[in-house]
């Protein structure tokens with residue numbers, strides 16, 4: 001199609017269509033009215049009206065995480081843009097590909113403290129992967145294409161495009177550009193063959209190997225997931241994953257150790273500590289994972305595959321750093337292993353040792369009496385929905401960790417959670433985004449009663465678009481994670497961590513046209529879950545659980561993997577100032 | 584459920600030996616687009632890196648590309664992180680650690696104002712001559728000297744001027760380049 005003259009707003013929408021965008025999560029305002037008018041007059045892109053711009057960004061994240069396609073957000077200038085900042089930061093921390101389009105005051109008013117002006121590119125410069133202020137309508141088309149390229153390639157992340165209102169109404173020619181070849185931005189895809197070869201040799205010679213996988217496998221996509229499973233089968237090593245990588249490796253595999261880190265399993269953390277070769281795949285040695293750095297897996301040689309070289313040696317020095325897409329690197333590793341017909345050299349006692357750690361049964365809990373153990377609620381939920389291949393989102397807190405521990409996944413893109421920023425209020429809008437991507441799937445937000453209130457307004461969005469999302473609140477009347485830390489650090493002084501004045505969640509749900517369900521005792525669990533599932537619209541479950549349950553096991557901040565707290569009785573006391581200062 | 588003392592004993596972290604600091608000069612070639620300097624400076628402040636000096640100017644005839652020279656100090660580990668973090672920025676073409684790469688030339692220029700009369704004034708002129716500093720402004724009671732060279736030489740000159748009536752200093756920061764015929 002020959003280039004034709006269009007307004008900036010039309011160029012934007014045309015470019016989005018060319019990029020395959022099917023849905024935008026947004027909220028209108030003065031500085032984006034020209035774009036909204038164009039959206040209103042077309043049918044190719046659907047717009048989902050959220051109730052708060054933070055919700056739009058998390059919904060776009062949920063959409064992206066569940067579908068593997070970039071999420072798109074449209075918000076107005078000033079407060080629209082600042083409300084989006086938490087979501088943008090969240091996407092940066094968790095490497096989620098989204099493009100956020102913000103309106104801006106007209107170019108001639110920039111810098112004058114005009115109505116609803118804010119320095120959007122300044123504010124988002126360090127919480128986005130990249131950002132643009134488009135002052136020339138002729139640049140708009142190429143910028144939009146470049147923005148998607150940057151958001152979705154390399155280490156994915158949020159890209160912000162700030163478009164002044166006069167640019168939205170100015171006219172220029174738009175032509176769909178060919179594939180973007182950037183002057184400076186060229187992420188490396190293939191790993192260095194010599195390094196990959198060395199990595200395979202190291203892995204094959206390992207007596208006590210472990211695969212430590214992360215969100216990068218999910219970012220990379222189906223190839224990485226497939227090749228991870230193949231390599232694991234070939235090398236016979238145990239597999240653990242970070243919070244962000246859950247689902248990449250099937251939890252039903254005998255090689256699966258469960259999640260590692262602060263609230264990971266005893267077996268995963270002990271195996272990390274005692275391994276001789278660690279293969280880190282798309283994981284970034286986060287402090288929730290390493291614990292005390294100088295005690296982190298002291299005897300191992302470490303191989304690190306990551307597409308972002310700044311992840312290398314950032315917190316932990318590794319012996320072999322391979323820059324490249326983890327899918328391609330795994331593919332090469334599998335090929336080399338097969339070509340050379342290698343055999344694992346795993347020591348006979350490695351799996352015996354692991355079996356002994358597993359025998360500690362660190363996730364065990366006892367459900368007795370009517371009061372519900374939160375772990376039990378999650379287990380019952382899992383039992384009721386596992387055959388439906390559900391997508392689970394979470395808020396942030398104990399419920400999030402219990403879900404990670406007690407809701408096993410077999411496939412990727414089923415587990416959407418805020419890990420890096422740990423944003424309470426993520427789960428409901430993320431569930432909405434995932435449901436928009438997959439209207440026929442079962443999507444459940446496992447929530448805490450405090451977190452859910454942070455973006456509770458998005459219940460209106462689900463109602464408006466008849467999105468049958470489910471919210472399953474583990475209501476312990478506390479900001480449980482905070483309360484647990486206060487017991488651990490401040491001798492149980494519960495400063496401001498009680499969720500006072502909670503609403504009647506059932507009535508609240510009903511007020512929005514949702515089904516509201518309350519579960520108060522263990523014997524009501526299965527029936528309550530069934531009532532939630534049988535409703536073809538959105539449903540909200542207020543599941544009352546024990547108030548003082550602690551999330552175990554736990555490695556206190558700054559402690560070593562071997563100093564794991566396994567018993568309830570150890571959650572008490574005070575910490576020295578140095579330990580107290582850690583988050 | 585009131586938890587009871589005593590506090591759980593927690594091992595104190597063994598104090599690890601402080602890593603030695605290194606001073607490195609980085610040459611960063613960037614697209615000369617709006618906000619690029621803010622990206623770089625912001626990266627240093629956001630991640631807690633040091634900037635000892637920073638110079639920037641465009642270096643291509645069409646003004647499309649700039650060179651930013653940054654002198655920074657930190658443990659080796661941090662210097663490597665700085666380089667990786669800079670390379671991650673979209674408008675950055677290349678980052679060269681000149682200190683790492685080998686022999687290179689570093690120069691900076693300073694303007695140094697000195698006020699005084701009589702013996703002090705004569706002494707200032709004599710010292711300036713030794714440092715090949717040139718007076719670029721003169722009144723009966725003051726000079727502005729222009730001095731250039733390595734940062735060390737400039738420092739030394741300024742220190743000496745303190746004793747003969749230093750008033751103020753303006754420095755450009757370091758410009759640097761690898762030796763030999765090839766570009767860095």
Ligand SMILES: Cc1cc2nc3c(=O)[nH]c(=O)nc-3n(C[C@H](O)[C@H](O)[C@H](O)COP(=O)(O)OP(=O)(O)OC[C@H]3O[C@@H](n4cnc5c(N)ncnc54)[C@H](O)[C@@H]3O)c2cc1C
Nearest residue numbers: 214215216242243244261262263282284307326419420422
């Ligand atoms: C309350 C709370 C408790 C937590 N407790 C734990 C815990 O116990 N255990 C735990 O693991 N986490 C925990 N987390 C999460 C933690 O904070 C981090 O978010 C998480 O550990 C990081 O996961 P990751 O290493 O997989 O990295 P991600 O943040 O997922 O980063 C992905 C990595 O892969 C790389 N990458 C991306 N794409 C590719 C590609 N195509 N090819 C190669 N590499 C790629 C990226 O560069 C990056 O280095 C907790 C979070 C909260 C809020």
Ligand SMILES: Cc1ncc(C[n+]2csc(CCOP(=O)(O)OP(=O)(O)O)c2C)c(N)n1
Nearest residue numbers: 397398399422424448449450451479480481
């Ligand atoms: C936006 C935001 N504010 C504060 C925090 C700190 N924080 C982490 S967990 C938590 C409590 C969460 O309580 P709730 O949602 O009830 O979950 P629970 O831990 O009880 O399962 C708080 C306040 C956060 N993660 N995010």
